[in-house]
Amino acid sequence: MNREMSYLLGMICGNGEVRRGASETTISIEIPHKKLTTEKNCDVRIYVRASITDIRTVLEPLVGTGLNFTQQDNYSIISFTKRNDEYIMREILRYIGNAVSHENIRIDEEVFSFTHDEKISFLQGFADVTGYIRRSNYFFKPYMHRVYLEVPHNWYLVSDICCLLKDVNIPVQTIDWAHPNMRDGNLVKYEEGKPDFWKKEHQIKIWANEFLPIGFAVLHKREALTQFAAELADGLEAEGKNPKEVTHKFYWEGNGKGKVKPQHPAENDTFIPSEIRGKHYDSWKQIAKDLGYKE
Known part of the structure; x- marks a missing residue:
């Protein structure tokens, strides 16, 4: 385990959707914008787009360059598709079990054995997609x-x-x-x-x-x-x-x-x-x- 993978797992647990296929799986993670302006009256969507650059830096070493980003007024979505036999997807599916979304996912027991820093990264990933x-x-x-x-x-x-x-x-x-x-x-x-x-x-x-x-x-x-x-x-x-x-x-x-x-x-x-x-x-x-x- 590492902090990058912990962060990704936190995002998936917080607001992820999992679409499993026979040979590949797509993970979509929604970042909602409850308000369209920040406390300083800046456009939240611009801030999220800027933040995606930082998030890409964390996630691309894990998932490669096939990281997609789309944006609507009230939410942004990060998504990627991987073959089921690729290591990263095998690990994700191992941690989330049979869950198909954040609505039925549980935190795997192994997460509670992560290092302190890995737990912090998991919680930050979770907070980035659920927190206000x-x-x-x-x-x-x-x-x-x-x-x-x-x-x-x-x-x-x-x-x-x-x-x-x-x-x-x-x-x-x-x-x-x-x-x-x-x-x-x-x-x-x-x-x-x-x-x-x-x-x-x-x-x-x-x-x-x-x-x-x-x-x-x-x-x-x-x-x-x-x-x-x-x-x-x-x-x-x-x-x-x-x-x-x-x-x-x-x-x-x-x-x-x-x-x-x-x-x-x-x-x-x-x-x-x-x-x-x-x-x-x-x-x-x-x-x-x-x-x-x-x-």
Whole structure:
């Protein structure tokens, strides 16, 4: 294993699609643009095109020159096709198993045995295709900035990523699970006649300063992270606080008590994994623990 391969595997796990054929396989990786302008009002698409040059430098030694790049207003796609008997494709398919997309992929157990630097590279690849950092992502105070990693539908991948973050000593601030007790905890949307409102993507949220060791290869995300991590540190220091003492906490190191939430009629919905289906949750931490992200 090396850092380049780790980065590629992270991208595939985060937002990849796998089209297997009898003799060759095509891998497509989507980089979404949620906003068309950066925090500095620059065109995100230009930044992504510039970042692709850096990403090519990482990936082309692995996949060769057959790396394709296409771009639309709201997303860019990197893709390549290789014969199934080529070493790089055999390795990719070994790590992702029978998965066909990020919606059913799991992080292979072997990844948890990677070196620290390889794990960081895997997480950066994952973050480049799932992560966002925007000024609107703050928590209560306008300088308490966070990175969001968005994972559609794949409950187990959320837990896998959080466990890998724990391995590199990066705590998760919170997980916004796509669970009725979390996304519609007071049944507001349910009572408005929107019973499926809660069926969204999962969001892993991490303090900006804690995310710096991983960072982004995509340029506009990297610039925003640097800026917002500095703002977070400056804001806490202005209050006389040590930033690390505030942000470097795993959920099991605290004893905060959450609010008791009412039962939701959708707690038995088949959208929810069987392991936790039918259970009532008052906190995201309880779901995380039941799905394997724990001390």
